[in-house]
Amino acid sequence: MHRFFISKDNIKKGNIIITGDDVSHISRVLRIKPGDDIVVCDGQGMDYKVVIENIDKYVVRTRILESRASDGEPGINAVLFQGIPKSTKMDVIIQKCTEIGVRRIVPVETARTVVKLSSEKDEIKKVERWQRIAEEAAKQSGRGIIPKIAIPKSFDEALAEAEELDISLIPYELEKNNNLKMSIHGKKAESIGIFIGPEGGYEDFEIKSALDKGVVPVTLGPRILRTETAGSAVLSCIMYEFDEM
Structure with a gap:
């Protein structure tokens, strides 16, 4: 599943928005569409499985399906x-x-x-x-x-x-x-x-x-x-x- 990093400030009331260069990468390069699931990470050790609800030129809007601690971080x-x-x-x-x-x-x-x-x-x-x-x-x-x-x-x-x-x-x-x-x-x-x-x-x-x-x-x-x-x-x-x- 495709994975993206976002700022924790982009998480609001069960929703996450994706901005910046990732928007065009999602829509034009990967051709991900509304209804598709992706994983976003807040860069502080938490992963969120989300479903894409809307994509426009500048913002990808998603809804959180589940959240969990990232598996990929070592303890050391x-x-x-x-x-x-x-x-x-x-x-x-x-x-x-x-x-x-x-x-x-x-x-x-x-x-x-x-x-x-x-x-x-x-x-x-x-x-x-x-x-x-x-x-x-x-x-x-x-x-x-x-x-x-x-x-x-x-x-x-x-x-x-x-x-x-x-x-x-x-x-x-x-x-x-x-x-x-x-x-x-x-x-x-x-x-x-x-x-x-x-x-x-x-x-x-x-x-x-x-x-x-x-x-x-x-x-x-x-x-x-x-x-x-x-x-x-x-x-x-x-x-x-x-x-x-």
């Missing part, structure tokens, strides 16, 4: 602190990590980040695009929320945010003893942070800063993963360990 709050990569790699990272269950993605400018956003306007434009990718991936994968893509932060700012989480991990190629499973197995955590560097990884002083802030270094084994692979690999392991896969 996973935050990805992703070093900004080159080209369109961030698009893939956002898409795949959204599908797996990440709650929030923080783009991070590190010492080896090649892509530098020159102005606040560039940052906002980039984040708006990334947020649209997250929304499309959330629709496709049956998520109950759309992961929030943050405005890019410095590495120190990301470390400060990570201090609010129960556990934070940083894959590090020089770590030989502490593997990912050892770091999360049996842990009672509601939130977990994942630090992934850009192409070229982290500088030594960044690793030291992370360790000083209590971030746990882990090895991912004998294979070196690309930046666009590492986040989704670690996130998948976390979801499995916390019985979310």
